[in-house]
Amino acid sequence: LELGAPDVIIRNEKRMLQEAVDSLIDNSQRGKALSRRGRRELKSLSDMLKGKKGRFRRNLLGKRVDYSGRSVIVVGPQLKLYQCGLPKSMALELYRPFVIARLVQNNYAANVKGARRLIERNRPEVWEALEGVIGERPVLLNRAPTLHRLGIQAFEPILIEGSAIQLHPLVTTAFNADFDGDQMAVHVPLSQKAVQEARELMLASKNLLKPADGEPIISPSKDMVLGVYYLTMKQKANHKGDGRAFADMDEVEMAYTLGQVEVHSEIKLLVSSWYDDNGDRLSGPVTRIVETTVGRTLFNRILPPEVQFVNEKLDKGGVKDLIAEVYEVCGQEQTTDVADAIKTLGFEYAMRSGTTLAVADISIPPERKEIIEESLKAVESVQRDFRRGLLTEQEKNEREIEIWQATTDRVSDAVKRHMDPDGNLSTMASSGATKGGFSTISQLAGMRGLMADPSGRIIPMPIRSNFREGLTAQEYFISTHGARKGLADTALRTADAGYLTRRLVDIAQDIIINEHDCGTHDGVYIRRRDDVAGQALSSRLFSRLLAENVIDSQTGEVIAEYNDVINQELARKIAGSAVQEIKVRSPLTCELQHGICSKCYGLDLGRGTMVDLGSAVGIVAAQSIGEPGTQLTLRTFHTGGVAAGGADITTGLPRVEELFEARKMPKGEAVVAEISGTLRIDQSEKYADLREVTIEHSELVSDEYSLPEDWKFGVKDEAEVKAGEVLATLEDAKIVAQHGGRVRVEKKDRKVVVSYDQTESTTYDIPNTARLLVRNNDKVEAGQPLTEGSLNP
Numbered sequence: 001l002e003l004g005a006p007d008v009i010i011r012n013e014k015r016m017l018q019e020a021v022d023s024l025i026d027n028s029q030r031g032k033a034l035s036r037r038g039r040r041e042l043k044s045l046s047d048m049l050k051g052k053k054g055r056f057r058r059n060l061l062g063k064r065v066d067y068s069g070r071s072v073i074v075v076g077p078q079l080k081l082y083q084c085g086l087p088k089s090m091a092l093e094l095y096r097p098f099v100i101a102r103l104v105q106n107n108y109a110a111n112v113k114g115a116r117r118l119i120e121r122n123r124p125e126v127w128e129a130l131e132g133v134i135g136e137r138p139v140l141l142n143r144a145p146t147l148h149r150l151g152i153q154a155f156e157p158i159l160i161e162g163s164a165i166q167l168h169p170l171v172t173t174a175f176n177a178d179f180d181g182d183q184m185a186v187h188v189p190l191s192q193k194a195v196q197e198a199r200e201l202m203l204a205s206k207n208l209l210k211p212a213d214g215e216p217i218i219s220p221s222k223d224m225v226l227g228v229y230y231l232t233m234k235q236k237a238n239h240k241g242d243g244r245a246f247a248d249m250d251e252v253e254m255a256y257t258l259g260q261v262e263v264h265s266e267i268k269l270l271v272s273s274w275y276d277d278n279g280d281r282l283s284g285p286v287t288r289i290v291e292t293t294v295g296r297t298l299f300n301r302i303l304p305p306e307v308q309f310v311n312e313k314l315d316k317g318g319v320k321d322l323i324a325e326v327y328e329v330c331g332q333e334q335t336t337d338v339a340d341a342i343k344t345l346g347f348e349y350a351m352r353s354g355t356t357l358a359v360a361d362i363s364i365p366p367e368r369k370e371i372i373e374e375s376l377k378a379v380e381s382v383q384r385d386f387r388r389g390l391l392t393e394q395e396k397n398e399r400e401i402e403i404w405q406a407t408t409d410r411v412s413d414a415v416k417r418h419m420d421p422d423g424n425l426s427t428m429a430s431s432g433a434t435k436g437g438f439s440t441i442s443q444l445a446g447m448r449g450l451m452a453d454p455s456g457r458i459i460p461m462p463i464r465s466n467f468r469e470g471l472t473a474q475e476y477f478i479s480t481h482g483a484r485k486g487l488a489d490t491a492l493r494t495a496d497a498g499y500l501t502r503r504l505v506d507i508a509q510d511i512i513i514n515e516h517d518c519g520t521h522d523g524v525y526i527r528r529r530d531d532v533a534g535q536a537l538s539s540r541l542f543s544r545l546l547a548e549n550v551i552d553s554q555t556g557e558v559i560a561e562y563n564d565v566i567n568q569e570l571a572r573k574i575a576g577s578a579v580q581e582i583k584v585r586s587p588l589t590c591e592l593q594h595g596i597c598s599k600c601y602g603l604d605l606g607r608g609t610m611v612d613l614g615s616a617v618g619i620v621a622a623q624s625i626g627e628p629g630t631q632l633t634l635r636t637f638h639t640g641g642v643a644a645g646g647a648d649i650t651t652g653l654p655r656v657e658e659l660f661e662a663r664k665m666p667k668g669e670a671v672v673a674e675i676s677g678t679l680r681i682d683q684s685e686k687y688a689d690l691r692e693v694t695i696e697h698s699e700l701v702s703d704e705y706s707l708p709e710d711w712k713f714g715v716k717d718e719a720e721v722k723a724g725e726v727l728a729t730l731e732d733a734k735i736v737a738q739h740g741g742r743v744r745v746e747k748k749d750r751k752v753v754v755s756y757d758q759t760e761s762t763t764y765d766i767p768n769t770a771r772l773l774v775r776n777n778d779k780v781e782a783g784q785p786l787t788e789g790s791l792n793p
Helices: 007-025 045-049 055-060 088-094 096-105 112-120 124-134 169-175 192-202 222-232 249-257 294-300 316-330 332-353 368-387 393-418 424-431 438-445 473-508 537-541 568-576 617-632 635-639 652-661
Strands: 068-075 083-087 139-143 152-160 165-167 183-187 266-275 281-293 513-515 524-527 558-560 581-584 677-683 690-706 726-730 733-736 741-746 751-767
Touching: 068 088, 083 088, 083 139, 088 096, 088 124, 088 152, 096 112, 096 124, 112 124, 124 152, 152 169, 152 192, 165 169, 165 183, 169 332, 222 294, 222 316, 222 332, 222 424, 249 266, 249 294, 266 294, 281 294, 294 332, 316 332, 368 393, 393 438, 424 438, 473 617, 473 652, 524 537, 537 568, 558 568, 726 751
Parallel strands: 068 165, 083 152
Antiparallel strands: 068 183, 083 165, 139 152, 139 183, 266 281, 524 581, 677 690, 690 751, 726 733, 741 751
């Protein structure tokens, strides 16, 4: 500047300085600022702070931990629910200081150094000491994304050979683990307080319920479900020993062991049962004769007497409900035993059932060919209409997609009808042991159907083959679309879900239970008619406290009183009465300044008891939303991108985010008619991918003009006038028509009435991807949705 350099140079220097400062602060913005040496990007100030590898999350919040290890997990079906298998080599490292102390205590070694030497030499007394130490403290197991409280649980270690950690199959759901190579980390609690906490709060057998909704988190899956389903199902075929009668369960078991009856033999059995024939619970046990099968009898042997006699075939949901019932009736300790017993039984009978799958089991229905040929003809006629110019391209595509979706449904119905209901394939599908149920089977035996391309549009070329016959090259190519989109989504979206959880935790972390009762009589109403997302009234009431007495409007009896806790029993009772709305206490109406009180919060769902003072309920709430959030993102993957009906409305994670951010313009909102009238659908002239939907409403309106005594009429009856024409005069003054129309002159009332049609119309631009719920020339009412989507986002 001092040398009086030309403007160009000064501007250039300023720009370069600005860029240098920008990339010092944040290197990811302008293009890519590279370093001079090599092509490595320089690390800017914001790069140092942000993300997983930044200062905050790596150094300040994350610490390296002593006495921890990690290894691959394998299944340990022989373990009890509260146990895990720990490799000897790992255990020795983790428990080293305790082992040394024990060796010195028992005088195997004189000092720490001597004890270390013993350990290095692998002397037998070392293992003896290790066995002793290990019983004193549990270990904590943790699987990488810890999304909710149950991502870290405590187990009693059992020493095993090898170098993989053994995990009980029932706790995999809580960790969201599977055995395809997942790894888990092991930690040892050091202080006495930590050990006590691990024992009392974190032991796996004490965490049977999800903190989010109070459902059992330990529910058998895969093989166990298959075994239980096989055991409790009935088969059409005849079996050895059908129709025999038995006096008690022991006799049945004996007959089965001696080979006189088979698992599916239908028998009569004298048994004391807490349920009637419809499966409704009675007030006390009744001894009666039930018609059942040998398998169901064997299954009931492992249940506590209070929940016998379960006489139905149990699929995945049924087993889960049963565990919830055992928990409610018998408490936590017995539930642990029952769950373990179901696991053992399930594995055993899955093995005994000898369920196998061969290509021959996948039977292709004979009518499939005809159905597809019919559809081809229908599509051909649509295309003919299109070539004649009777349909727009858009309509043609829509019709074709409709035809093919109907075809896919018909074929999969045919597959279902054609399947052997007792066969291996349908046993696996209907038991809930497989992901996807019947849709995957109709892809194997029926047809794959329509696929969606990466942007979510449906490709109007269906995949007519199935996996049993094999796909053509072109079909294979189309089907890779969906499969790859699934994989890409999975990778990208998981990060967003983690971010959502962190934001929620950030807001909610100071919400703690601070007092027992704030004494408010305020609350929120739960009404019978608002069925929220298919939840029953009883499940919406459960775990809350009443804000006022509940009175049955028909009988006038008081069902429950202010501050009563609504447990399952009371919830069912209220739902069964005629009460229309129930006022319950809610954290929204709690009157504490900081945090909320335990009576406004209600039951702690993860424990089934009243919530304790000091519980961090805010964090639990944040995790309860964040944890399924991560699962939501992985959903597209499982159908393999097969197009399901309905536009891809903002569902899943983005929808949850926009709800929490309370955005002004939510996406995926249904277009709603603002006026009533007749509807017209046109293709937009400007844009190929927009349709214009116009609603026109016309009605006859009349304007009245009253004339004072001495005015003269300027028009005749039934005349047509235009706007601005003179209707009446008095010397220079005149009355003119506001609107054109037909005139009616009423001489004796001294009135002129002009009637005319008033039309109002509104036009909506609707993208072609949205599915319309109305057709051309439909009559619509104000407030009626015109497209699919949410009405009140």
